Amino acid sequence: MHEINLVAELRNGEMKAKSLLNQGKIPAVVYGPELETVPVSLDKVEILRIMNRIAETTSVVISIDGKEYHTFLKGVQRDKVTDSVIHLDFYVPSSGHKMELRIPIRLKGTPIGVEKGGIVDHIINELPVSVLPKDIVEEIIVDVSSFDVGHVLRVGDLEIPEGIKPLLDDEDAIMLIALPRAVKEVEEEEAEEIEEGVEPEVINKGKKEEEEEE
Numbered sequence: 001m002h003e004i005n006l007v008a009e010l011r012n013g014e015m016k017a018k019s020l021l022n023q024g025k026i027p028a029v030v031y032g033p034e035l036e037t038v039p040v041s042l043d044k045v046e047i048l049r050i051m052n053r054i055a056e057t058t059s060v061v062i063s064i065d066g067k068e069y070h071t072f073l074k075g076v077q078r079d080k081v082t083d084s085v086i087h088l089d090f091y092v093p094s095s096g097h098k099m100e101l102r103i104p105i106r107l108k109g110t111p112i113g114v115e116k117g118g119i120v121d122h123i124i125n126e127l128p129v130s131v132l133p134k135d136i137v138e139e140i141i142v143d144v145s146s147f148d149v150g151h152v153l154r155v156g157d158l159e160i161p162e163g164i165k166p167l168l169d170d171e172d173a174i175m176l177i178a179l180p181r182a183v184k185e186v187e188e189e190e191a192e193e194i195e196e197g198v199e200p201e202v203i204n205k206g207k208k209e210e211e212e213e214e
Contacts, residue, residue, distance in 0.1 A: 008040035032092030102126035109145030113177035118149040128167040135163030
């Protein structure tokens, strides 16, 4: 499992977040069922450097005054205007107790259906699961190179490592190979034309038979 190490400083809970941000720090908390909430501050430059590498499944080891806390990022607050990070929540799970998180699903390979003109509709990008911290995996990889147009990948089709329980039904669709909208529209138009062409023929036939009977 991928691990990131951070060094944090204890902070005064009364200090305003704006003041910390102006000092190049980002306020955060480290909390858990077996831990009193610890208010800390982190270096803003360091956080911005690693944010794109942290997922819910990433182990983040935070060092506070020489003591290490094995955490997972549970919450990110951003500025409504600038979208910059202004607060972080790090969760320390209980030993031997399961936690709920989302594991990214990565599709590997180019589906046969795409080479035929189909498109990949990736419906669920992250799988919600219940899992012990020791059994967490960074991602679930699925080889989709053999998938043809119309193929549907469902939760029950995933090869999920032991110890991980999905929180979705087996029949829920993860992704499918669909025809492009333009192709679908052409097929629908052709079907409508065929139907429209058949009806007048039946009517005319019936009319002719009536005339012959007269």
